[in-house]
Amino acid sequence: QVQLVESGGGLVQAGGSLRLSCAASGRTVSSYTMGWFRQAPGKEREFVAAMTWDGKTYYADSVKGRFTISRDNSKNTMYLQINSLKPEDTTVYYCASRNRRFYGTRWDDYDYWGQGTQVTVSS
Numbered sequence: 001q002v003q004l005v006e007s008g009g010g011l012v013q014a015g016g017s018l019r020l021s022c023a024a025s026g027r028t029v030s031s032y033t034m035g036w037f038r039q040a041p042g043k044e045r046e047f048v049a050a051m052t053w054d055g056k057t058y059y060a061d062s063v064k065g066r067f068t069i070s071r072d073n074s075k076n077t078m079y080l081q082i083n084s085l086k087p088e089d090t091t092v093y094y095c096a097s098r099n100r101r102f103y104g105t106r107w108d109d110y111d112y113w114g115q116g117t118q119v120t121v122s123s
Contacts, residue, residue, distance in 0.1 A: 002026040002112040004095045009117030012085055020080040020117055022095030027112070029071050033098040034078045036069060037107055039116075040091040045107040048093070049080060053101045060105075085121045092116040 008020040022034070035050035049069040050058045057069050068081040078095060096110035104110065 002097060004097060004112055004114035006093065006095045006114040006117040009093060009119045011120045011122065014085060014087055014121055014123050016085050016121075017081070017083045018085065018119060020082070020093055020095075020119075022078040022080075022114060024076050024078070024097065027097055028073075029076050029078050029097075030073045031101075033101060033103045034069075034071065035096045035098065035103070035110060036067075036078075036080045037094045037096060037110075038089075038091045038119075039094065045094065047105040047107070050103040050105070051078065052103050056103070058103050058105070082119070085119075087121045087123045089119060090121045092118050 003025045005023045031053050033052045036048040037045045038048050039045040047060050051069045066084050071078045094116045095114040097112040099111045
């Protein structure tokens with residue numbers, strides 16, 4: 001059974017940084033596409049970043065240059081480094097995994113989800 005557990009969210013001032021983690025079990029992060037999404041209340045889940053099995057990375061235009069997706073194969077964990085945080089980055093961030101190796105940007109491209117971690121940026 002695949003389980004994804006996010007951590008690392010919290011309250012941070014604008015301009016600060018956070019690193020979100022997604023620890024996987026039941027799946028090897030280096031063998032599938034892994035992604036990060038975020039969802040504000042009342043809005044659709046929004047694609048943030050993805051990394052495919054071969055290490056290629058993809059980002060939403062809105063986060064390019066500030067967000068970095070990475071993974072540590074030895075820990076079977078994926079990360080999202082967020083720099084220069086803005087108040088509009090405030091929302092819940094979700095880790096996801098796709099059964100296919102090619103990346104997707106729609107929330108329904110992904111098959112497994114974590115419980116989410118809250119990021120709050122104060123101005």
